[in-house]
Amino acid sequence: GSSPMLSSSPRSFDAPxxxxxxxxxxxxxxxxxxxxxxxxxACLEGPNLVRLCLRNCSTLATLxxxxxxxxxxxxxxxxxxxxxxxHDFSLRGLRVANLTGCKSLNEAFCSRLVxxxxxxxxxxxxxxxxxxxxxxxxxxxxxxxxxxxxxxxAGRPKLTxxxxxxxxxxxxxxREEVGERGDGLLEEAGGVQEGY
Numbered sequence: 001g002s003s004p005m006l007s008s009s010p011r012s013f014d015a016p017x018x019x020x021x022x023x024x025x026x027x028x029x030x031x032x033x034x035x036x037x038x039x040x041x042a043c044l045e046g047p048n049l050v051r052l053c054l055r056n057c058s059t060l061a062t063l064x065x066x067x068x069x070x071x072x073x074x075x076x077x078x079x080x081x082x083x084x085x086x087h088d089f090s091l092r093g094l095r096v097a098n099l100t101g102c103k104s105l106n107e108a109f110c111s112r113l114v115x116x117x118x119x120x121x122x123x124x125x126x127x128x129x130x131x132x133x134x135x136x137x138x139x140x141x142x143x144x145x146x147x148x149x150x151x152x153x154a155g156r157p158k159l160t161x162x163x164x165x166x167x168x169x170x171x172x173x174x175r176e177e178v179g180e181r182g183d184g185l186l187e188e189a190g191g192v193q194e195g196y
Contacts, residue, residue, distance in 0.1 A: 022066060025049060033057065041083075046070070054078060061104075066090050076124070077101040084109065086116045093117075098124040100168075105129050107152075114152050114159065123152065124162040131163040 020043035025031065028046055032053040033039065041062035042054070049067040053074040054060060062083040063075065071093055075081055082104035094117040099105050106129040114120060125131045130152075153159045162168050 020062065020064060022064070036060075055098075068092060070094055071119075072096045074098040075102060079103045081105060086112060091117050093119050095119050096122045096124075098122075099128045099130070100124045100162075101127040103127070103129050110152055114156065120156075121158055122160045122162065124168070126162055126164060126168050 020041050022043045022045035025044060025046040025048075027048060029048055030051040030053075031044070031046070031049060032051075032055075034053060034055045034057070036054070036057045037059055039054075039057045040059050041064075042060070043062075043064040043066075044052070045066040046052075047066075047068060049070055051072040052065070052067070052070060053072075054063070055074050056077040057075075058078070059080055060075070060078045061080045063078075063081060064083075064085055065073075066087060067090055070091055073091075073094060073096070076098045077100065079101060081102050084105065097113065097117070097120060099110070102125075105125075110123065110125055110128075110130040114123065150161075153161050160171075162171055
């Protein structure tokens with residue numbers, strides 16, 4: 001039989017060993033799968049996919065996207081997400097990435113994402129592995145500092161990094177000020193927004 005395109009975690013299924021075949025979503029423009037707590041992996045091929053929201057999929061560990069037109073990605077609160085390959089042909093037009101609460105995505109991944117997605121304008125990493133401070137002496141060497149995170153935006157004047165709750169609140173206030181449509185993310189401080 002063929003391998004799954006979306007994987008869930010019943011007792012008889014071993015997601016880490018299973019190869020995910022791409023789920024072909026050729027005509028789909030937007031996809032929202034929020035609060036899918038049994039979803040452990042997804043491989044999505046969406047040549048016309050512009051917006052993907054997999055918010056609060058607490059067991060999602062692998063996400064393989066083949067979506068060259070994707071502009072908005074929200075995987076906030078996917079705390080187990082750790083396998084996220086960046087393909088040459090995919091995510092080049094990504095403008096907004098919300099990785100809030102993705103504790104398994106570290107600063108090295110965020111750096112690769114920023115370098116890969118040259119159109120990126122907003123990167124939300126509050127509560128992610130890239131923004132968290134060390135909680136004990138063993139991990140103290142991995143402590144994130146403001147200077148370390150500023151490397152993510154070096155040479156990228158149009159990239160807004162939202163790494164703290166305070167920065168998130170400021171962005172929320174700007175959204176309210178502009179009168180955001182739907183649940184799209186504010187594109188830039190000037191009020192251009194991604195509304196869907």
